[in-house]
Amino acid sequence: MVRLLPLVIAWAVATPAPGAEAPPPAEKYLHEGRLADGESASLRALDAAPADDSARFGLGVxxxxxxVENLGRALYEYGAEAKNTNVPFLRLPVPKNDKPSAISYRSLGRVLDTFATDLGRAEATLAAIRDDKVGLRLRLAKVSFDFTGTGADRTTxxxxxxxxxxxxxxxLKKNPEFEVRxxxxxxxxxxxxxxxxxAMVNGYRAVDEEIGFEDRVRGIFPKVEPGAKKFDEQDPVGGLKVVDAPRxxxxxxxxxxxxxxxxxxWKHVLAETDDDHEWLxxxxxxxxxxxxxTKAQIDGWLAMMEQLEGLLKGERLVPSFLLAFVSNNHGAGMGLNLKTLLDDPPPDLLNEKRIREKGLEAxxxxxxxxxxxLDLNAILNAARLFDGPFGFAYAARFN
Incomplete structure (x- = not known):
């Protein structure tokens, strides 16, 4: 009995109380910042139980x-100063690097491409979830990242x-563990x-932004390699120079x-009847x-999404009265098909001078x-619903 006592105590500590929900395996790796180990362990678990969508959800997270961590490590390598920029990808606050590498236009492009590849892997995992009752309870306060790659300076x-x-x-005063189901x-x-x-990565990488790169990022990165391309005043590039149209x-x-x-x-969120540490x-x-x-915010947001979706699919047109503001020669009754424009763009996308003088290509x-x-009222209504001091925070939550 004496020999069994330590085992009983260990079991009691490790086993949740009746009615309590045991933390998912993913949480351990997220808290310890061992994300690579967590991905490997989750993949092995799914090999053993391919239908376990909770494990799949944990893997996707x-x-x-x-x-995010890989992006942070790259920014740390180049000594990024997040406080000096509002650029979304570069605002990730990473520890200060006293010996940063010099960044170049091309190396930043590779960093962003890697980020997009990593995101694609997570999205593909999440897309395979089929269980409408799937759940994943996590205490987010202790989720940590190893941005330095040393394991010694983690950021929660x-x-x-x-x-x-x-x-x-x-x-956090009411929910210090930041528990979310x-x-x-x-x-x-x-x-x-x-x-x-x-989408943001592909949009940026589709055009040539090398000219002026040094000036744009000098306050963000301590060391910037001179760009190979210089601005030629005799032959300025109008608009955005498209270098990778498929992007x-x-x-x-x-x-x-x-x-x-x-x-x-929002179909799933609106159908929920529980109230258990909701994220959305x-x-x-x-x-x-x-x-x-509020329901008004949800309805307004979805109405805006419907308009944007129609525009992106070529089912709706940018109205001619808007085009008349940017083109002196634009005729009434002809709208812009944004899908056609993005799928087969001109080499000088958004060249304002050309558009004003010659108009949009037929x-x-x-x-x-x-x-x-496009119904602008739906866009303006959504903007009104998200106006105010927390408007951006609300919009960011909706994505």
Whole structure:
């Protein structure tokens, strides 16, 4: 009996009390910052139980966290100063590096491409989830990242969010562990964010932004390699010089997925009847972040997404009255097909001088009588619903 006592004590400590929900295996790796180990362990678990969507959800979250960590490690290598920029990808607060490497236009491009690849892996994992009852309870306060790659200087998720926010969050007083139970709607939400960030990467990488790169990032990175291309005053490049047109198509398709996943997200969220540490609450649920969401906001957001989706799929046109503001020669009754423009862009995209003088190319225009036009009222209504001091925070949550 004496010999069995330590085992009994160990079992009692390790086993949750009756009615308590045991932490998912993914949480251990997220808390310890061992994301690579967590991904490997999750993959092995899914090999043994391919139908376990809770394990698949945990793997997707770990893979998303790894995408963020890998981006942070790259920014740390180049000594990024997050406080000096509002550029989304470069705002990730990483520890100070006293011996940074010199960054170049091309090396930053490789960093962003790796980030998009990592996001694609997480999205593919989450897309395979089929169980509408899937859930993943996580205590987010202790999720940590090893941005330095040394294992000695970890940054918690809360520290990242507080630095981005400029102060401590009030909701942590009521929920200090930042406990959240993610559910089926959150699967679609996280997939939507993977697509949104991937669209931004592809949009940036589709055009040549090397000229002026040194000046744009000098305050962010301590060491910047001189660019190979210099601005030629005799032959200025008008608009955006497209160097990888297929990336614009991929960006468009990512944005279409964002619109579709927004609809899927809110279908599941609005159908929920529980109230258990919600990440995205419906109007009858309690919000963990102190930003309650109204039915009007949801309806307004989805109405805007419907308009943008139609525009991105070529089912709606940019109306001619808007085009007349940028082109002196634009004729009435002809709208712009954004899908055609992004799938087969001109080499000098958004060349304002050319558009003003010569107008838009005919292959991008279609008669408005044959298709619906973009309804600006839906866009403006959504903007009104998210106006105010927390408007950006609300919009960021919706994605």
């Amino acid at each position: 770990i893979q998303f966290a790894r995408a 998720l809360v520290q990242v969010l507080e630095r981005l926010n400029g102060g401590r969050f009030e909701f 993610f559910d089926r709607g959150d699967v679609a939400w996280l997939r939507g964010y993977c697509h949104l960030l991937s 614009l198509r991929r960006a468009r398709l990512h944005l279409v997925a964002v619109c579709e996943l927004n609809r899927e997200t 609450p419906n109007p009858k649920q309690t919000d963990q972040l102190g930003l309650p969401i 292959k991008y225009l279609e008669p408005e009588k044959d298709k619906k036009a």
